[in-house]
Amino acid sequence: MMNDKNSQKIVDIIQNYARLHSLFVLAYGTGCGAIEIPPTMTSRYDAERFGIRGAATPRQADVLLITGYLTTKTLKRVIRVYEQMQDPKYVIGFGSCTINGGMYWDSYNTIKVLDKYLPVDVYINGCMPRPEAVIAGFVKLQSLIREGKAEGAKLYKDNLEQYRENQKKVIPNWVMPEYNW
């Protein structure tokens, strides 16, 4: 007979199927990468066929797409947006800048490694990554969700102190509500 664990597993599979095929993306156009989003979404590359569509506010979004370099000033807003999103939520780091700073590796006002501040699920490298690469990134995220491995939100919650420490290190005027999850 079905026990609780198995039925939970089935529910998870169904829910994950829905989640991976319906990704509402909040494209946070921080850097030059934002220009790659319109072709990805519109007729030429048509990301909507994967169930990917834009969301207007963080409350509705599933995926936070960080397109390019992040200045320390913007980082604060990005963190705020991420914390306002509802579980389950995923972060995609877009472009080399989010991996290691990219061409801004020695800049005084950008952060270098996004993963220190937010739990990134998928990186898309390149400078700039083409829309094909972006879609490949989404597909990668979908397969992670299917396997149940996209646990960024859980990671963030568990290691909140460490993330906070890193965030506060670069953001001097920290006036933010507590992350109460």
Next chain:
Amino acid sequence: MEMIHLILIIFLGGAVLTYFAGKVNDILRDALFILSILVPAILFFTNVNPESYIDLSIAGFNMKWGITHFGWIFSLIVLGLGVIVSFYAVSFMKGRDKVGSFYFNFILSIGAMLGILLSQDFVSFFIFWEIMTWSSYLMVVYNGNQVQKIGIKYFVFSAVGAYAMLMAIVITHSITGSFLITDLIAVFPQLSNQMHILIPILFLIGFGVKSAMMPLHVWAPGAYSNTPMAYTSVFSGALSKMGVYGMVLIMITLISHIPEGHWFREVIAWMGAFTAVLGTLWAVAQDDAKKLLAYSSVAQLGYIITGVAIGTELAMLSALFLSILHALFKGTLFMAVGAIEKQTGTSNFTEVSGLIRKMPWTFLASLMAIIALAGIPPLGGFVGKWMLYESLINSNHYILVIMIFFSSTAAFLYCYKFLFGFFLGQEEKEWAHVKEAPALMVVPMIILAAGTFILGAYPGLILSPIDAGMQAIGFEATQGHYWEMSVILNQWGDQVVLQPIVYAIFAIFLFFFLFLFFKSRKNTRYVTTKDISSSGEVPLEHENLTFSQNFFQPFLRAVEPVMRRQIDKYYNEFGRGLEAIFDFGRRIYTGNGQTYAIYVIIFVIILLFFKNNLFG
């Protein structure tokens, strides 16, 4: 002693006693105030039978007092609202000055309104009408000097109305030789054509002023918004209905019987519809809750006037039903504004926001009243509106349907503005100290709001006295073929069955509310209104992001051509012209003794001249 005398004496004596008790003890005064409205109300509803009259003769005038079935409907509004508001008023007036005179005028105007309903002859009718006008005038100028201008406007319009009415009464007396209302009704169809027009118009000016009909409405917004809110509930809820009461007497019992009556009623119906449309548009434009409700009262009375003027059975049912409903929900709303003003010190939407968590009961009462006002099923307002539309369509007034519908759809705008402006939006630190109003203020509101709800589910409760009243003024019985308990029927036989609808609506609402409430309850957290998705910014405590300035600007831009002309301006121009003439007249008084001597000489010469010419 007759019960009616006793009731009126209690009102009068209670008013005086309350006033003087204030010099002795505050609690005694409050108790006396409530008692001198509550006791007559109880006596009235237990001991006074409709259609039993007493005659009395004072100074050669034959007077007749008693209540008709029709007047009884309005006594329900006057005394019911009066009693409930009197409890509210005690709490509302706590700690204000001039409490004694407020109570005095309050009791007096309730008494005068009952007197109007009781009087079956024009002499006492006029006397009570004047007492009502005076006491309400004193309430309008309660706030002192800064409202003198508004007070004068109210007074001038009331005076014009009263004189028009007086003239009509005198003409009536010269024709019939009697002051009894029934005599006028009996004689009226045989009068000349001129009188057929003149008498109703003069009466309608008098009643139109009180019920704020369109060209005569300009006093209303100022007067409604400047009286203490505890009185405004009565002012807008009951006092304006006296105009409706008079109008029904004129429209139905007089001009239905004459051939000119038809176009006369059409004109009044159109004026009612214009009142509704313009009142609504102006209400949308207001930023002050009192002004908004004042204009909304004007608009709502427009519906009632239209219903009365159409004058079919269904239209009358709807007009009288809406009268009672209007007393309920507008009473609630004015009381809610009063409570908010007392707790926060302002009634301006642009200043207050986010009170819902601080004043939840006031919000609940306002919400129910607003839903009733907007005419949304299952609350009471819908029944009245539905009957009004059906009667308008049945009697072939198609454009009026559109106008009334436009007005009641646009009413959603100010309904939302009222709720949003006060209760929703961001919660501010500035208003963090605000507490819910005292129980004595909240309970009357909730009672009235619950009344709208009960009348929505069971309109038959109030439709049966209305039916009795309508039979008293010559309508056929509507029971059976128009309505039964909570079932309404129009002339085509289509109906709205309320009870299954009410149950269905509640079941659906409850189901989804509970679904949203309990779905992942553990993982649903409360966040403040500062924690909103505003492009990643965190609004600071002092930053108010509530959208309240120019609230309906796009809509007002769209309807701007209609609102450019204000009738108020014409009156003001007229008033300024008069002032100029009086100013010229004033120059005669130079203050110089020699000039006055010359005036005397000139006067004597003219007198002599006339004497020689005319009588010589």
Next chain:
Amino acid sequence: MEPILYKVFGAVVTIILAFVVGMTYMGLSRKITARVQNRVGPPVYQNFLDALKLISKKTAIHHGIMQMMGPAFFMVTSIGSLMFIPVLNDGRFFSNLNFEGDLVFLLYLMVFGPLGMALGAGQTGNPNSAIGVTRGLSQMVGFEIPWVMALVALMIQYDTTSIVGLMEAQSASGTWLVFSSPFAFIAAVLAMLGMFRYSPFDIVGAPTELASGPVAENGGKYLFTMMSSNSIFAFVKLTLYVDLFLGGADNLIELLIKTFAIYLIPMLYGLVSPRYRTEQAVRYFWGWPLFFGFLAIMYAVVF
């Protein structure tokens, strides 16, 4: 079977039908939009996946009790008005409350939803929501007028205010109301453009300027409730148009064809239109639609 249980069963079946059809139509509209823009587009069942995803969100927030009541009010409107609309001719589908309310009642019930939504949106304290609400209510005042005029014209012409009565009048005369009162149909269709909130009348949501307006603070379960009640409401409106103007439907297939034909009008009109400003949108409805409304009433009075 117990009559009350049977009624509840009928209501549930009707709701499920409306939900499925409404959701599918929205999916189809996304597909058609994509094809018009020379894209592949999402699968037709995409909206079901979205709904399932929204309801399986693990966490949620609320700004107060009103935020939960808002979507519930909207649902009352959708399901409530669904109960009054005959799905098929001659009561072949469950009749629910068909005979117990009339067109005026329906009109009032249908405007309740936006007001309830507006209250829910107001509680969130997001300025974008409030701006969206004022736009939505203004637009509602705009399109209600021609819409009411069309309905009044029908009521005059057939001496009844009940929907069932109008449907019977059509089957008795053997012709559809779209032919016997064409002006009313034109006015109603123009009003429908505003009712469906596709471009150029998508001023309420306006994702790029208002961050989706009234729903800005609502995700997860709230958005699910709104989405499903939106799709039920779309079904209600389409079925109402078919019942009133296209002679109703005798079976479900016919109903689907007719409703989809009606649905294409606002959708295709929207595809080629940019967005109006609020006062332009309001004034649009007081131009030609109003004129056709007057024509409809005059036509109904004369004939």
